[in-house]
Amino acid sequence: MLALAALAVSLAFYPLIVFGFSFSINNTPQQCQNLSISISGSGQPPYRAVVVPSGPTPLPNNVEVRKILDLPFPGNSSTLSFQLKYPENSQFVVVVSDSSGFGTGGTSTAAQVQTGSSDTSCFGDTQVSPAFSFSTDPANQLVQCSPIRIYWDPTNASGVVDVFAVIPGGQSTEINQGTLTTVANEGLGFNWPVPIRVGTTVMLLVGDSRGIGSAGSVQQNVQQGESAINNTCLNASSPSSTPGSPAGGAYPTGSNGAGTGGNSGSGSGSGNGNNNGSGGSSSGKSNTGAIVGGVVGGVVALIAIVLVCLFCLRRRRLDAKGKTHTSVDLFHVDNEDGTPNGGDLPQFYQPEPFMVPDPTVASSNGHERNESFDRRQSSQTATSTDFLRGGTPEPHGLGAAGTTSGSTQTRKSPLGPAQLRPVNIIQHDDAGDGIEGEQETIELPPAYTHIRKPRGATTTTDDNTNNEVNPSSST
Template sequence: MAAPHFPYSIHLFLITLILLRGAQAYTWSFKEAPSQCGELTVAVAGNDGTPPFHILIAPFGPSPLPNGIETRQILDIPFAGNQSEVQFQLTYPAGSQFVAVVSDASGFASGGTGVVTTVENSTDNSCFDAASSVQFDFVHNIFPTVTQVVQCQNLRIWWDPTTVQGTPSFLGIIPGGQSYIIPQGLITADPTGNTGTGFSWTPSLRAGTTFLLMGGDARGNGTGGVVSYVVALGNNDGTCLSNDSQSSTSGSSVGGSLPTQTRGAGRRPASPDWVSMIAGGIVGGIAAFAGALVVARVWPGIFGRSTLLSTLFERHSTVLVQPYKVDKS
């Protein structure tokens, strides 16, 4: 008896479902537009995140306040217990920007990193003092060029040991990319005293990447402040780069919040949440689709060669991913 033949779309759908089981990722969203001194709710969805969750919010770009007064603290907000939502006051002025990173018990940035987000205006300005700049507990620096991170060029991250508690740690935050913990090498003291105590690190970051370096110590993330860089090309040394080397993206989020109401291919979102799609889900879905095509090619006997291969590869030899567009209506 001849094996039954089903439409190529059913074959592809079934294979993709199987592969997607290994490509799930939890998502998170802002439930309202971030606004000056406003309450902001962050919600996590999906069953593959491991509580407790927390969200780290890093200031980005210059302060919009007169004389450049910087009032923005780094916000490290834990979710209570096993809760999947947290609400807090966003103590940032209108027109300022930030980058959010969501993590769970499995590790830092497991939920991904949002794109640069701008704070909307409101009538409430009671949450900050526009005449007083924020002070961090310690300051970190880089050497040899204080203002520049260069692709594949070794640098030294250093600090004054008298101002820290415990051993400092550092986070690399990449807007719209995959943030991570900076690996620490041997910590040494500079005998000349010029570059304090620190360690060497080679940034495997591609030129043009927007990169935030955040310092913390035993008092928590961000106690050493955060500095933003755009990675320079230098002498075009690419020896440290691989397919996994980090880079930032513009537009839609590769691993965090997209703080605009969006639509794609003429479809409106099912809810008015400020939706945040996470990289694992998006990239995993694309990978699963591509994987389905590969499986169909190498495993045709399960579904029937003539129906699947001839039709599937004629119609799906090219996969186009349509970008989401901002819906300002």
């Protein structure tokens, strides 16, 4: 969080960190009229302004009459006024430096020379040529991180040759030449790795003791390599476009007067060299507004980052609090497979076996006894009571021959106890989806209570143990 806050503040003050001072174009550029440039901030004088033609010439037959202007500020002055010897509808870029290095004051975008002046005395119709020339290999091609060779004829140069990379609206710098080498049929020069990002417009300026750009300039767009983008040569000190408003304040960049800052200039340029009053004040206000706007924007961004961090912390706290509560599961689903109690039925749904009572035979004295039925017993001496079901009381008043007395002998019922059969227990699902899966039928084994015991078997009851002998047929 603190790192994000520091990043936001650094971005807000980025223009102030990069440049200790700035410059402003104070009036509308017009052909053969004076153009005023003023310095604001804490630079290190003396200052210098380099005006570089940009784009094609507007004159017929492509006649180029524009020269690169290397203009020092007078003494330690912070104001420069010079005659702009460029035809209308042409463009130019201004680079301002102080004693600490090239381009330390920033680089403007391509400003447009406006119409309205009929003075053409400052330029003719003759093609201009540089004091000496330079070349690149490959020619007219800049590829990111792909080295090119910049070379010239040393016999035509005067003194030390300097090479500069000017980026309109960005960061311009002097190119470090390293070790100079001589190549046959080329001349003296060096290899430059082109440490500039793809898509950036670059102007190469070469000059000697006669001034910056005395050998002319070449304008190219940095391109991408054929195979893949190579970023090995890029670092923090590589020239690049500067974020935010370009240097130079408010000046026209089109033929209709529209340009940076929405201001096409505050003066018409009378040509007396002193037209820097109201224009400089307006430009100064524009720069101050841009700086204040950047600071306010950085503060707003910082507040937004803090709010987002607080929201994330609160969301995380609520999530942690929600995890401590246990939800009530109405279906008691405790296992991962969704079945309650590990697949067991609830207590009230568990099946219980159906227990059939032991068959009983009523005796003549009114007591019941547990005996197995013997189908082989004779039915000739049986009374009517012998044909009753086991466990059914004897009817009173009926004997074997229709008398009112019952039989004197007790015989087992020829029908015996009711035979048991398997019982199906079906679990109904009226209570809801408490049990997942298909229903199943539970089958109970037979009781085997209808199988008789052999003769002489001993029947054991809970009360006592009796050895009984099956009765024989009686007469």
